Amino acid sequence: MYLLRCIECGEEYETDSLYTCTKCGGLLEVIVDLSNADFRLDGNNITLWKYRSLIPVKTDPVTLFEGGTPLYSLKTGKSSRVYIKHEGLNPSGSFKDRGMTVGITKALELKKRSVMCASTGNTSASMAMYAARASLKAYVILPSGKVALGKLTQAMMHGARVIAIKGNFDAALKIVRKLTERNEIYLLNSINPFRLEGQKTIAYEIVDQLGYVPDAVFVPIGNAGNISAIYKGFRELKEAGYTDNIPEMVGVQAEGADPVYKAFVQNKDEIEPVSNPETIATAIRIGNPVNAKKALQAIYDSGGRVLRVTDSEIVEAQKFLAKQGVGVEPASASSLAGFLKEELDYDTVVCIATGNLLKDPEEIIRVCEKPMEVSANPEIIEKLL
Amino acid sequence: MYLLRCIECGEEYETDSLYTCTKCGGLLEVIVDLSNADFRLDGNNITLWKYRSLIPVKTDPVTLFEGGTPLYSLKTGKSSRVYIKHEGLNPSGSFKDRGMTVGITKALELKKRSVMCASTGNTSASMAMYAARASLKAYVILPSGKVALGKLTQAMMHGARVIAIKGNFDAALKIVRKLTERNEIYLLNSINPFRLEGQKTIAYEIVDQLGYVPDAVFVPIGNAGNISAIYKGFRELKEAGYTDNIPEMVGVQAEGADPVYKAFVQNKDEIEPVSNPETIATAIRIGNPVNAKKALQAIYDSGGRVLRVTDSEIVEAQKFLAKQGVGVEPASASSLAGFLKEELDYDTVVCIATGNLLKDPEEIIRVCEKPMEVSANPEIIEKLL
Numbered sequence: 001m002y003l004l005r006c007i008e009c010g011e012e013y014e015t016d017s018l019y020t021c022t023k024c025g026g027l028l029e030v031i032v033d034l035s036n037a038d039f040r041l042d043g044n045n046i047t048l049w050k051y052r053s054l055i056p057v058k059t060d061p062v063t064l065f066e067g068g069t070p071l072y073s074l075k076t077g078k079s080s081r082v083y084i085k086h087e088g089l090n091p092s093g094s095f096k097d098r099g100m101t102v103g104i105t106k107a108l109e110l111k112k113r114s115v116m117c118a119s120t121g122n123t124s125a126s127m128a129m130y131a132a133r134a135s136l137k138a139y140v141i142l143p144s145g146k147v148a149l150g151k152l153t154q155a156m157m158h159g160a161r162v163i164a165i166k167g168n169f170d171a172a173l174k175i176v177r178k179l180t181e182r183n184e185i186y187l188l189n190s191i192n193p194f195r196l197e198g199q200k201t202i203a204y205e206i207v208d209q210l211g212y213v214p215d216a217v218f219v220p221i222g223n224a225g226n227i228s229a230i231y232k233g234f235r236e237l238k239e240a241g242y243t244d245n246i247p248e249m250v251g252v253q254a255e256g257a258d259p260v261y262k263a264f265v266q267n268k269d270e271i272e273p274v275s276n277p278e279t280i281a282t283a284i285r286i287g288n289p290v291n292a293k294k295a296l297q298a299i300y301d302s303g304g305r306v307l308r309v310t311d312s313e314i315v316e317a318q319k320f321l322a323k324q325g326v327g328v329e330p331a332s333a334s335s336l337a338g339f340l341k342e343e344l345d346y347d348t349v350v351c352i353a354t355g356n357l358l359k360d361p362e363e364i365i366r367v368c369e370k371p372m373e374v375s376a377n378p379e380i381i382e383k384l385l
Numbered sequence: 386m387y388l389l390r391c392i393e394c395g396e397e398y399e400t401d402s403l404y405t406c407t408k409c410g411g412l413l414e415v416i417v418d419l420s421n422a423d424f425r426l427d428g429n430n431i432t433l434w435k436y437r438s439l440i441p442v443k444t445d446p447v448t449l450f451e452g453g454t455p456l457y458s459l460k461t462g463k464s465s466r467v468y469i470k471h472e473g474l475n476p477s478g479s480f481k482d483r484g485m486t487v488g489i490t491k492a493l494e495l496k497k498r499s500v501m502c503a504s505t506g507n508t509s510a511s512m513a514m515y516a517a518r519a520s521l522k523a524y525v526i527l528p529s530g531k532v533a534l535g536k537l538t539q540a541m542m543h544g545a546r547v548i549a550i551k552g553n554f555d556a557a558l559k560i561v562r563k564l565t566e567r568n569e570i571y572l573l574n575s576i577n578p579f580r581l582e583g584q585k586t587i588a589y590e591i592v593d594q595l596g597y598v599p600d601a602v603f604v605p606i607g608n609a610g611n612i613s614a615i616y617k618g619f620r621e622l623k624e625a626g627y628t629d630n631i632p633e634m635v636g637v638q639a640e641g642a643d644p645v646y647k648a649f650v651q652n653k654d655e656i657e658p659v660s661n662p663e664t665i666a667t668a669i670r671i672g673n674p675v676n677a678k679k680a681l682q683a684i685y686d687s688g689g690r691v692l693r694v695t696d697s698e699i700v701e702a703q704k705f706l707a708k709q710g711v712g713v714e715p716a717s718a719s720s721l722a723g724f725l726k727e728e729l730d731y732d733t734v735v736c737i738a739t740g741n742l743l744k745d746p747e748e749i750i751r752v753c754e755k756p757m758e759v760s761a762n763p764e765i766i767e768k769l770l
Contacts, residue, residue, distance in 0.1 A: 045429055064457070064710055070450040070476075091455070091474060092712070093743055114770070133710030139770060144758050152756065153749040157707040157742060162756035163766060171761045178763045185770070322542040325449055325518030327477070357542060358478055358743035364538040371537065371547035373529050376556045378563045381548060385499070385524060385570070 001036070002056040004028040004193060007294060016056075017110055019180075019191055027294060028193045029232075030056050034240040041208045041242055048098055048201045050208075054236060056197055061105045062134045066090045066097040067201055071209045071350070072326055076340065081348045083214075084321065084336065085206060088328050088356030092154060094283075095226060095354045096126035098202065099195030103186075104130040106194045112186040114139060116179060118172040119189070120146050122283055122355055124162075125154035127188050132158040139185070141165060141172045150362060151282070170288075190290050196229035203233025206350050213243050215346040218335035220354055221251040221260050221306070222284035224295035230352070231298030247350075249304035251295060252338035254279035254314065254331075260292055264306035269296055280311040280363060283331035283355055307338035315367050327357030386421070387441040389413045389578060392679060401441075402495055404565075404576055412679060413578045414617075415441050419625040426593045426627055433483055433586045435593075439621060441582055446490045447519045451475045451482040452586055456594045456735070457711055461725065466733045468599075469706065469721065470591060473713055473741030477539060479668075480611060480739045481511035483587065484580030488571075489515040491579045497571035499524060501564060503557035504574070505531050507668055507740055509547075510539035512573050517543040524570070526550060526557045535747060536667070555673075575675050581614035588618025591735055598628050600731035601689070603720035605739055606636040606645050607669035609680035615737070616683030632735075634689035636680060637723035639664035639699065639716075645677055649691035654681055665696040665748060668716035668740055692723035700752050712742030 004013040008026025021028060038053040048067030049055070069089050074082045087095035104127075107115050114137035117127050124140040131138035140155050144164035155162055165172055173189065180187035188195065207213055213234065219227040227249055234246045253261045257277035263270060273288035289295070299306060309317075314330050317337035321328055332353035339351055357364070374380055389398040393411025406413060423438040433452030434440070454474050459467045472480035489512075492500050499522035502512050509525040516523035525540050529549035540547055550557055558574065565572035573580065592598055598619065604612040612634055619631045638646045642662035648655060658673035674680070684691060694702075699715050702722035706713055717738035724736055742749070759765055 065455040068453075072449070086476075089474065089476060091471075091710075093741075129710050129712060132708050137770075141766070142756075147756055149750050149755075150746050153746040153753070154712060154742060156753040156756075157704070157712060157749045158710065159704075159708045161770075163769065164756045164758045165761040165766070166758070167761035175761060175763050175766060179767060179770075182767075319542070319544075323517050323544045325476075325514050325543065327514060327539060327542060356478075356743065357539060358741065361535050361538040361746070364542045365534050368538075368541040370534075371527075371532055371541075371549045373549045373551070376550040376552035376560060378560050381526070381550070381560060382564060382567075384548065385522075385546075385564070 002030055002032045005031050016106060019187055027191065027291065030193050030197050032056055034236060037240045043208055043211065046205055046208050048101060048198065051201050051204050055102060056194065057102060057105045057109065059105065059109050061101055062108065062130055063101050064091040064097065064130065064133055066101050067205060071206065074324055080346045082339065083350045084326055084353050085202065085350055086326060086353050088332060088353055092126040092129045093356035093359055094122040094126060095199065095202065096122045098198035100126040100130040100188070102198035103188045103192055103195045104134050104136065107136060107186040108134055110186060113137065113184045115186045115188050116141065116176050117188045118142060118169065118176045121151045122359065124152065124160065128155040128158035128160035131160065139163065141176050143168050143172050190223045190225040196225055196232065199226055199229035200233030200236065202352065203230045204237065207237060207243060213245050214247050214348040214350045216248040216250050216349050218250045218252055218339050218349065218351040220284050220331050220334040220352065221253045221295060222286045222289065222331065224260060224289035224291040226354065227251050228291050228294035228298050231302060246302050249298050249302040250338065251299055251306040252334045253306060253308050254281050254284055254334060255308055255310050257285050257287060258308050259287060260289060260295060261306045261308045263292070263296060264299065269293065281314050281331035281334055282360065283329060284334065307342060309334055309337040309341060313337040313341060322357070326353065328353040329355040329357060329359040330363055331355060387415055387417045390416050401491060404572055412576065412676065415578050415582050417441055419621060422625045428593055428596065431590055431593050433486060433583065436586050436589050440487060441579065442487060442490045442494065444490065444494050446486055447493065447515055448486050449476040449482065449515065449518055451486050452590060456591065459709055465731045467724065468735045469711055469738050470587065470735055471711060471738050473717060473738055477511040477514045478741035478744055479507040479511060480584065480587070481507045483583035485511040485515040485573070487583035488573045488577055488580045489519050489521065492521060492571040493519055495571060498522065498569045500571045500573050501526065501561050502573045503527060503554065503561045506536045507744065509537065509545065513540040513543035513545035516545065524548065526561050528553050528557050575608045575610040581610055581617065584611055584614035585618030585621065587737065588615045589622065592622060592628060598630050599632050599733040599735045601633040601635050601734050603635045603637055603724050603734065603736040605669050605716050605719040605737065606638045606680060607671045607674065607716065609645060609674035609676040611737070611739065612636050613676050613679035613683050616687060631687050634683050634687040635723065636684055636691040637719045638691060638693050639666050639669055639719060640693055640695050642670050642672060643693050644672060645674060645680060646691045646693045648677070648681060649684065654678065666699050666716035666719055667745065668714060669719065692727060694719055694722040694726060698722040698726060707742070711738065713738040714740040714742060714744040715748055716740060
């Protein structure tokens with residue numbers, strides 16, 4: 001029904017229970033049997049599990065009705081038709097839910113009793129929510145200096161055990177890898193290839209909603225898993241005979257966290273990590289993206305590119321979206337910021353918004369005008385309107 | 386196609402542009418022509434505007450794809466089948482979006498140039514978001530002492546002008562009523578009868594999703610508009626011939642803000658306002674609910690009741706939901722808290738969750754266990770798992 005293949009050495013495995021290639025340590029990709037596809041891209045009843053025939057699970061999914069997110073049209077003043085796919089309207093408020101519904105289902109299939117990740121934000125929120133739904137214990141490991149409680153409220157409320165270690169993010173990830181070698185704990189960081197199998201449905205939904213393949217898809221790049229997954233989705237639709245073409249995959253990075261951009265402009269296949277990444281867009285503040293190699297492959301193969309935007313361009317795009325009724329966190333706005341910055345000529349463009357405005361209220365308070373205070377006099381107030 | 390009728394004196398109006406009865410000042414209700422109903426309750430493609438034939442608008446709606454919210458099953462250990470309808474997964478994170486998609490559409494129909502409300506929370510967030518989508522100016526008036534910026538982030542980001550007045554909430558509302566007498570500004574507080582026309586679709590969706598009418602629906606009561614609207618929806622389905630019965634409408638109030646509860650136990654039709662209402666569930670911290678009379682009618686007519694829960698019961702229910710993967714703000718958990726508290730014997734119960742967990746992160750930080758800090762040693766951490 002499906003197998004795991006190493007993207008480095010090509011080794012294939014008929015097992016679910018590997019995170020990386022045992023031969024060379026490379027990332028694994030899930031190869032699904034496209035002849036199983038049994039859905040119709042007719043615009044009806046769109047949810048992630050509509051596409052179950054191409055999602056590599058064997059049991060009934062653990063679902064919170066993720067996916068089916070809106071595709072909003074935008075007025076940009078440019079000649080392209082521009083849409084934004086608002087992944088912030090998933091149950092936990094970010095696109096991570098697509099990967100977690102699959103990852104948590106896989107954890108149950110593998111008879112795991114608990115799940116674990118290193119994360120300070122959206123990944124931990126989503127994992128905790130789905131683990132709660134499945135009655136699995138959830139553990140979140142993170143660097144003690146970086147504990148912003150506001151970013152952890154969902155993980156805490158959904159009952160995850162949050163453990164802050166003295167060390168940096170790499171140390172936290174190392175501990176997660178070490179502890180998940182034990183059979184009972186399932187690793188749900190983005191190295192897990194099954195998470196991308198959920199995320200690829202973004203591509204399926206775009207075609208299902210539009211009725212055709214757009215010319216380009218703009219995706220924020222943080223850990224670089226999402227752009228890889230979306231590309232895989234478009235590739236599978238084409239190979240399965242649903243579509244005839246694949247959009248240009250355009251990655252967008254923040255200036256202070258731009259290793260994939262740098263690799264792209266130098267025409268390289270691999271990144272050099274950026275130490276001390278810095279950007280207002282915390283969800284893509286990542287210096288050493290796990291899936292960079294997959295992402296660069298997707299970008300080159302699709303004839304796409306990588307763009308780089310400044311923090312102020314990100315905030316401008318975030319406000320631009322909010323003023324059309326679309327509330328997103330800063331990282332989400334980077335995709336549109338990339339599109340608005342460049343003179344690119346496409347008929348139809350889809351930008352991916354990855355997370356909800358409510359994910360980062362503190363940033364909003366910083367960037368918005370404060371309320372004004374006046375006396376309770378209608379005549380005075382009338383003059384202010 | 387539809388008309389406005391006063392719930393006090395029965396006067397009828399064939400106009401859209403009234404907020405209250407010009408004869409007696411009573412609340413107005415929209416009477417729609419049920420013979421227009423042209424949707425099927427077949428479980429397919431559920432969104433609010435599926436039911437457009439019974440929603441009193443004349444032009445294309447201003448929509449952000451609200452509605453179609455999940456109906457999650459819950460494990461409660463009781464014999465009833467229990468579901469929660471998660472209205473926190475609407476675009477702005479609360480059920481208010483259902484009313485606002487209709488209210489903002491109506492504002493455009495009436496050629497208004499701006500909209501206004503007095504609100505410190507979910508109403509202003511939703512109004513600002515939909516006003517932005519429609520390119521209408523939005524004004525939020527609130528008491529200056531009560532400006533918690535965290536609750537206003539959405540309104541601010543979506544470009545609403547927030548004006549804090551020296552005075553209490555009643556003074557703010559009075560100013561809104563005064564300023565919206567001018568023709569160009571549309572009033573979107575819950576006195577506006579068209580908002581309830583959006584909210585009634587919660588009832589339509591419950592039947593569409595379940596395939597039948599539940600025995601009881603539990604609804605948090607703040608301003609009391611939602612329970613009135615949901616009851617109206619069930620009544621319309623029955624009158625239109627879709628269903629044979631109406632569920633018991635069970636309202637739930639917080640102990641510190643319980644005027645509707647008090648009226649109910651005294652078998653009265655009207656409330657006595659509670660001054661200085663107090664509860665952790667800020668979204669239902671209302672002492673003088675605008676729609677109390679409509680709500681009490683709905684409760685009596687359906688054979689329902691009103692329950693009262695403590696803040697700690699609310700927090701317990703909020704955690705209970707979170708541990709099943711459903712993230713809600715405190716007010717939302719009051720409906721389930723009411724159900725869990727009483728020994729009520731129903732086959733099928735639906736509880737309404739009105740807002741998203743992310744609406745009140747500060748409350749979560751107060752009620753949850755803090756992360757623990759340890760050294761980066763896998764052996765030590767292993768012992769903690």
